Each structure stands twice: as C-alpha cells, then as structure tokens.
Amino acid sequence: MSHTPHEIAEEFPEHVALIHHLRETDGHFHRIANEYHEVNRAVHRGETNVEPLDDFHLADLRKERMRLKDEIYRMLVQHEPVLEPIAEG
Template sequence: MSHTPHQLAEDFPEHLVKIRHLREKDGHFHRISKEYEEVNHRIHLGETDIEPCDDLHMAQLRKQRMALKDEIYGMLMRAEPLAAEAEV
C-alpha cells in the first residue's frame, strides 16, 4: 500500500503544459481533474489513517480514481499538441 499521493503532475509529467491548458480552457477537464484531486485526497487520508475507512469504501474510491485517471488520460491523448510542449 502506497501512502504517496498520486498527483496528476507526477503521473503525467510529460503532459504538464497540456494539463494546465485544459484546466483553463475545458470546463469538463477542469471538473474531472478537480474530482480526481478530491478522490485522491480522500484515499490518501484513508491510507495514512488520518480518516480511516473500511476496505470496501477504499476499494470503491480507488476504482473511482482509476476511472477518472483513465478519462483524463484519454482527454490528454485526444487534445491537440501545444507549441509549448516541444519546449518542455
């Protein structure tokens, strides 16, 4: 069990420019990335026993995080390449 938060910037470092751009320009991407952060934070609190929860609830949260991450990844792959990405 990992107690390290799964931040989008750490999980997709090669897409930082695109993540920032989509958060500013795409309302849906902004909503799901915020939801990902909230779910990820709840998982981290549960894993570190700051806010313990049962195994079933933790499994549901992890599935939700994975579904959000899959959607975010898909949106990153479909988004047009940005000129600034070549500089990163």
C-alpha cells in the same frame, strides 16, 4: 503499500503544460481534474489513517480514482499535437 499521493502532474509528467492549459480552457477537463483531486485526497487520507475507511470503501474510492485517471488520460491524448511526418528530399 505505498501511501504516496497520486497527483495528476506526477501521474502524467510529460503532459504538465497541457494539463495546466486544459484546466484553464476546458470546463469538462477542469471538473474531472477537480473530482480526481478530491477522490485522490480521500484515498490518501484513508490510506494514512487520517480519516480511516473500511477496506470496501477504500477499494471503491481507488476504483473511482482509476476511472477518473483513465478519463483524464484519454482527454490528454486526444489533445496532443499531431506531428506531421517530415518530407524527405
């Protein structure tokens, strides 16, 4: 199993600028991103045995991380600029 941290910017590299912008301008996004960071850190520390966790607790943390990641993704997609079709002619 990989013990690589799943940082938000690494999970969504195409949205790095938007992530930075939303962290500064959207309080809800900022809170969710911070919560993701804390859960992700706990998962990483558990996986690397820095702070050993039982399998059930680690599984719950991974589920919570996935829930937060899904919410972050929905917020990123919601804020993506809509591209207007180019009129031919």
